[in-house]
Amino acid sequence: MTPTPRPVVCLGGANVDRKLRVAAPVRPGSSNPVSARETFGGVARNVAENLARCGVPVQLLTAVGQDAAGRTLLDDAVRCGIDTSAVEALAGVLTGSYTAVLNPDGSLHLALAHMDLCEQLTPEWLHARSGQCRAAGLVVADLNLPAATLAALVTAATDVQAPPLVLVAVSEAKMERLPARLHGVALLVLNQGELAAWAGTDRLADGVARLQAAGVRDVVVTLGAAGLCHTTAAGGLAFLAAPAVPPEAVVDVTGAGDALAAGLCHGLWTGAVAAHGWSPSCAQALARAALTVQSAETVVPDAGFGRISSPFP
Template identity: 50%
Template sequence: MKSKRDQLLTLIAHNPFISQQDLAEQLGLSRSAVAGHVAALTKERRILGRAYVLPGARHVVCIGGSNVDRKLRGLEPLQMGNSNPASLSESPGGVARNVAENLARLGLPVQLLTALGDDAAGRFLRSHAAALGVDCSASLIASDAPTGSYTAVLSPEGELVLGLAQMDLCERLRPDYLRQCAAQRAQASLTLVDLNLPAESLAFLLAQAASEAAAPLVAVAVSAPKMARLPQALQGLSLLILNHDELAAATGLALNDEADLQRAHQALAARGLGSLIVTQGSERLYFGHAGEALKSLKPTATRVVEVSGAGDAFAAGVCAALLQDPDDLASACKLGLRLARLTLQSEHSVSPELSPELLLP
């Protein structure tokens, strides 16, 4: 039979935010006895600080948006300004959440720091994450606001015509919340953030990454308008993943040819960025470290069922590969393209075909 101390560790692993009073009641101990066990375990480094973070496998920490995706796909060519017949599907979504699910399906330990409403949609997303092994126990739960939603209008061919996002809860992922999650973030093997975060939170994370021996920090763009949230000083940002339009918005440069892309890369490197990946749908993608010329890869042509989630799958593949070799951007992009291709061939925002075997040589 487990000792009381081992039982306490099991309860903490299941719920890092459990109170000492709840621990006492579930273990049949006094609160002072629980406090004594917690103090001893902290001294032994078997738990790490507030929220009772347990040492062990270092997680990829994903910080950013979660929402319910609603996809309306036209049954016939869409006519603007008219009512169009369509099919409807719903699934979990959000850039950081999608990346987290992709990584979990690859068999990697993942923690998701996000904001959810205390509503049916939020409970659905938490349940879905738990079933995949994604730890979102430290996420912010709001009782006074709904879980975010994203509505995508798709053409009959699966191409995005219009996207409408209601992501107000992400504005609550402010620095004070991130400070509360410092113990979880300290255990990261890699941290990924999406640009749904407030500008002040992005600046906070970059400043912290630049001043400490922190895990690599990767940022994923979500739209051209939200590039305004990216800080001017990019020291601490290991990698930025964005598309052609988002790069133009980030730099204020017209991007008409490869020479323009190279200039944009140099401009971001001068601001402190470590590495850059620029995707262009089915066209060539570009990648490179600061101080080097961008290189390119041509995605393999594939049958497209729909485009939703392909960019998030690409980002997850890049991160998974960089965990194995932080300097090999070419291999990272190749794995990202492989995951994106599987997602393009699926009607789901995250392909159910993903598995740990995809990480094998």
């Protein structure tokens, strides 16, 4: 009998994404005509949807408000194949939102994140869901979680029987939430600006070295349209170029980083990273991100990493 694969458990942000694309360069202090689109987002939720659409069993651990946005967000997640049975719906609060103002070329001009609800995801909230985390094949958390909750997750991950832990950065402002001791973190995914904000240096190699000295096993630093750098078994850094996307093909950059993070998680969960190193999984992740920037959707609907041919125990 084939064993049931253990799920990926994603903890952190889940919100409504509002995307406003200006018709011409933004004029500060004036009314700017825009086209508008509303989808669902949040780093943890986006990673979960990317994985679910590739046939990976996924459970989302987050909180929403007892409002229309929260209900439709959860209904949509279930349609995507995400297990939402442990999501908490809280009274008297609004479901989180992320409003992106996009330039005419689809690049980000300004983003406004209302993520106060994530402050309710306390260490006590995490403790009540420790069973789901222990039963996971992989735990993924974004830095929307409070610092104390992230510290508790990292401490739990040092147990030899704990599943691998992946942390995904969300912004430069929230890098201060990263615990000082990171032993137990299998992978940290962040961009160059977030790394510089945490490490206090623009020297990429120095920043990565400081993260590894703090205890992180592997680091992937995204470099936008250029590609990414990842740590290697030999102790160095390897660069992979991103697939070329013509400027006229870029529709919306929202969600591209989350698609990339999901690709890396997919490689860890399937055992591809253990078998072949980081480069093949990073290449697939970059390809998924390239597809995402060419789509109006935050998550590309098709399966971008290939279907799982056999479960990973």
